[in-house]
């Protein structure tokens with residue numbers, strides 16, 4: 001029988017009852033097992049991003065990186081649950097071809113049941129389109145991919161493996177390319193609260209905000225614009241940690 005698990009990726013149940021996976025290559029889970037895979041995706045990325053992007057008829061979303069596809073799929077789930085009529089354009093790079101091809105065998109949460117056809121299309125053809133959604137999974141390097149876009153994205157889900165194991169997707173230069181790809185009022189969400197990450201964003205002119213709530217550990221929202229969230233006082237943080245440096249290429 002065909003199955004998701006290989007010697008590089010293994011399914012693991014997380015605390016909200018949904019499955020994530022463990023990556024042998026990066027020695028990390030794809031999601032926080034404590035916060036739960038679906039829970040983390042919804043509370044750290046989708047809900048804050050959509051709350052802050054109300055009133056737009058189209059949303060262009062960069063999902064870094066596709067992985068198990070939770071952020072893309074939870075976006076579609078949220079859109080359906082809330083009967084939104086916003087047109088969504090989702091772009092998601094992913095380096096791991098074998099992972100993407102095996103996703104049609106992954107045990108997704110029952111919340112994604114109505115997305116089975118989309119999951120299959122993205123796993124086999126890396127493309128899906130209907131009247132509401134256009135989704136492209138790009139098999140290749142996110143660093144190259146993001147350079148193709150200018151002033152495009154309303155939302156960026158920054159959900160790479162941690163800065164310690166995948167530093168190239170957290171550097172100041174990387175966030176400079178991300179900034180160019182975003183609209184002036186775009187919103188970036190990430191689980192990382194590391195000062196190095198926040199500094200790499202701040203040094204590019206992003207304002208840094210705290211994403212906090214009851215169901216999950218603190219996370220970060222960043223934007224070039226002023227947002228109705230608690231802003232992190234970066235000058236104070238730098239003063240308290242004078243030796244801190246952002247990651248660099």
Ligand SMILES: C[S@@+](CC[C@H](N)C(=O)[O-])C[C@H]1O[C@@H](n2cnc3c(N)ncnc32)[C@H](O)[C@@H]1O
Nearest residue numbers: 065067068069070071094095096141142159161
């Ligand atoms: C933490 S996982 C993403 C989890 C995903 N957002 C989800 O909801 O399932 C990080 C992903 O980044 C991919 N990756 C690492 N470096 C990359 C790169 N330079 N370009 C594209 N993808 C990369 C890994 O293969 C992995 O699938």
